[in-house]
Amino acid sequence: MNTMQFDADVAIIGYGPSGVAAANILGKHGIKTIIFEKDKDLYSRARAVTVSDWTMRCFQAIGLDDAVAKDMDETAGLRWIKYDGTEILRMGFPPSILGKHPTSYAIYQPKMEETLRKGVERYKDHCQIYFGSTVNTVSQNAECVELNIIDENQEQRIVRVKYALGCDGGSSKTRESLNIQLVGDTVDTKWVVIDARVKRWWKNRNLLTFWSDQKRPVVDIALSLSNHRWEIPLESHETEQDFQTNEQIWPLLNSMGVTDKEVELYQHAFYRHHVRRAEKWRDGRVFLLGDAAHMMPPWAGAGMQSGIRDAFNLCWKLVEVLNERMPESVLDSYEIERAPNVEFYTQVAVQLGRIIKQQVTEEEMAVIGPQLSAEPPVLKLPEIEAGWVQNVSSSAVGKILPQPKVTDSRGKLGYLDDITDDSIFVLGNRIDPKLVMSAEQISQWDQLNVKYFTLLSAEDDGKGYDDIIDINNTLIDWLNQHKAKTVVVRPDKFIVADDINLNRPSFTF
Known part of the structure; x- marks a missing residue:
């Protein structure tokens, strides 16, 4: 003992x-x-x-x-522009399927x-x-x-x-x-990070802007609570001593059309990328x-x-x-x-950095730009490739479960996670999951204190105790798309098993 x-x-x-x-x-x-x-x-x-x-x-x-x-602001979008005002690329944010919040916040x-x-x-x-x-x-x-x-x-x-x-x-x-x-590299270039508070609006301030330039690429970001941020690289002949005061910082911002009429500077610091x-x-x-x-x-x-x-x-x-x-x-x-x-x-960060630093040719950008706009990599839905999951070759396993608005069995409206909480749970797609599970499978999952839920359409009749009603059929459609009648979901909302194999995964890796 x-x-x-x-x-x-x-x-x-x-x-x-x-x-x-x-x-x-x-x-x-x-x-x-x-x-x-x-x-x-x-x-x-x-x-x-x-x-x-x-x-x-x-x-x-x-x-x-x-x-x-x-205390956050929904991100309006991203854009990549040159100092002459030429816009290289603009990217918006689609609606989220992961929860009740927008895809991105500042x-x-x-x-x-x-x-x-x-x-x-x-x-x-x-x-x-x-x-x-x-x-x-x-x-x-x-x-x-x-x-x-x-x-x-x-x-x-x-x-x-x-x-x-x-x-x-x-x-x-x-x-x-x-x-x-630690393995990897630290980039030699030193960056100055400038924080300011907004005094008045300026054109397109709400867009997260990457000023693309080989010498002076800049990250220009509207933060929440009336804060704004610029991240600017020092050139090889410049040192921290060249940018100790606000008077020394202002020329960097003036090159982007920002003056003391727009913002009040309150701090800056230096760092390197790793x-x-x-x-x-x-x-x-x-x-x-x-x-x-x-x-x-x-x-x-x-x-x-x-x-x-x-x-x-x-x-x-x-x-x-x-x-x-x-x-x-x-x-x-x-x-x-x-x-x-x-x-x-x-x-993704490394490759986006190449665009910001204009290290890609116009021909490459002609290919990359439409791809970034169509499927922004920063918005790629997470998946688990290996780990505590069963049969990742299955369509649904390893993916994160969407979270639509639903009601519980008594008709209380909310979001899926608020009903399932952060337990491990088994969800049947318009069927009681226990009806498609063997006694051995139920016993395996019961050892982990799982919960069982039946996902219903608004057109279905419920049992009155473990039903979740997908009022817009959002989750039902997603499960049908992945050919899943029953899924087991982890506390972090990743799907651990589905119809192909509802056995509990091994704990050996």
Whole structure:
């Protein structure tokens, strides 16, 4: 019998977007969690600029989507233009099928993080947060992880947990303690990031604009809450010393027609782009998330979001393991499932960067432009290629389930996720799923505390207790398109099994 004493089930190292997302999930499910953040105050600089409908669906799962959305603006569209005003490409956003929110939002990251942190305050009985505390080293054995903590009073203590999540950014001490190497490159070019507050409107300010130029490509972004951002590369002969004051910054903005009549400058900083990843994201009982595991250029707007998605992928599995419904081996699926998606967005960012820097010919652009407009890669619906899924060759398996407006069996209108919550559930397409499942299959899934629902059309009669009515037939049509009569859906809304094989997947990877 294991008599080891733990200070918590899970430690979160770093309280940025990945860490605060993880804390909300674990807190919601009653997992005893301890959080260490070296900074005493919320980081005030806006780094990320956007969130998608997929990320908003993650926030919906922790009951914070409406709270964060009130401080966001729907993204109007993207455009690529030259300094002479020639428009290379324009791209809009189609309606979302993933939830109740638009496909893309412009954000102001400090405000979004503040709201997410307030969300964790709902779980004070389960989540302890220590600001001003540095995790000096991380060590582990087969049963626990030990963290060497230097607290805000510079006193040292040891904390023992079952699992630890390294959410401590690109210079992660967690990764360093585990001797996990970073592979990839850091681009030599240094960029200045300029943040401003809007004083008056200017032409097309609402469009996320990429100024395409070989020498001075610029990202020109309307953030929410009346903020605006420019990201501008320094030329080879320029240094940070050349842009220390607002007077030195203004000529960069003037070249795009922006003056002190339009905006008030309030801060700027310098950084380099990275295309790097950790050699592995799991070492025993310790996991790397977000920038600690992978870094990408900003062109696809997916860096911060990838860390949040890491947290949602890993933490529902930790909940299942800690509640002894799944074996620990399911945690091995974390990197298997997340790494291909992160690599996809990394390559999208790299290729979009080539367009912004005018590193593609006009002939190439004539081919790429229509493709980008027709199927914007930044809006590609997520899929799981391998991991805790059954028979990914099936049409529906590995895809994320659409979320239409539906009603429950009593006629209460809402969105699908609000009815199914974040359980594993089996959904029958106009049929009771248990009628097409064998007794053995039902027994396998019941071990995971699954729920069963019957999806009905508005024209159908229900049973009155486990019915979900697809009032516009949106989900019914999608399931028919994928030839699926029954699907099993994970807490993160990815389909794990369907008609071809309704057996529970293996926990071996």
